[in-house]
Amino acid sequence: AQMDSSLYNQTSPQDVWYVLTGIPGLEDLHTWISIPICSMYIVAVVGNLFLLFLIITERSLHEPMYLFLSMLALADILLSTATAPKMLAIFWFHSTDISFGSCVAQMFFIHFIFVAESAILLAMAFDRYVAICYPLRYTTVLTSSVIGKIGIAAMVRSFFICCPFIFLVYRLLYCGKNIIPHSYCEHMGIARLACDNINVNIIYGLTVALLSTGMDIVFIIISYIMILCTVFQIPSWAARFKALNTCGSHICVILMFYTPAFFSFFAHRFGGKTIPRHIHIIVANLYVVVPPMLNPIIYGVKTKQIQERVVLLFSSMSTCCL
8 A cells, every 4th residue: 555655746646545544552452452442333333223223213202301312322323334334344354445435435424423413412502491491482493394404404504614624634645655553534644744844734624522512512502501500590409310310311422422533523623642542542432332322221221201112112013932
């Protein structure tokens, strides 16, 4: 995959094959690292598909909260599938080569799904806010058409935010570097291969992070402050606990989604010297399989309706088998 740099000084990036190294410095452990990643990927796909199946087939789960949850499950399947298969191919078969077009496509899908998932988490926070602060207006505010429009808006916003990344990496001049020290392609990983000024890429990446996902976090925090203000006005402790309990799973999912994402984002831009590269890459790898694996488990454990449906489904299946 590596070629003499003189052969393609300032060539079009489309002509060059790139090398994804996996986890730099831990190549000897790739096979061992692949075992938990493969297991988590399988659990993520099976768990989220099962959650989708349950929400689609069960009429009692056709409520706003579960419709948003089905969007989250779909985003999780897409995020892990956009990254894990290639990652495992690197670990198992040393299939490190990737064309520029494939690399850019992977980069686009990863960023697109991330921004969309952030919007879905904001929509879920809004759902909890309406349910707790305006319970009587819940069904009139969050109608099926409103939920559909929110879903479409999340996709459209994500598309317009992430499209410029494609043009930003295509406009750069590349002159020889073709090794990406990562397990998958993302914006700054590709941009750093250029022998061109990448300030526009850095500024746009930071702006997107702060204005899209950053603003999502601000609105999520505001909605939870309002939820807490409402909850603590409820006289009964039991009612307070019940109201907060409905938010518990959502808070866990939010923390799991944003914490490693922002660690990875800031480590890539500012932590080059202080954070060892292999730590950064391991966190980035786990990020695309751990939240998708845990989300259906968290909602399954914390949500009574889902538990009841799972028990009913398995009991009816066992009755059919007997």
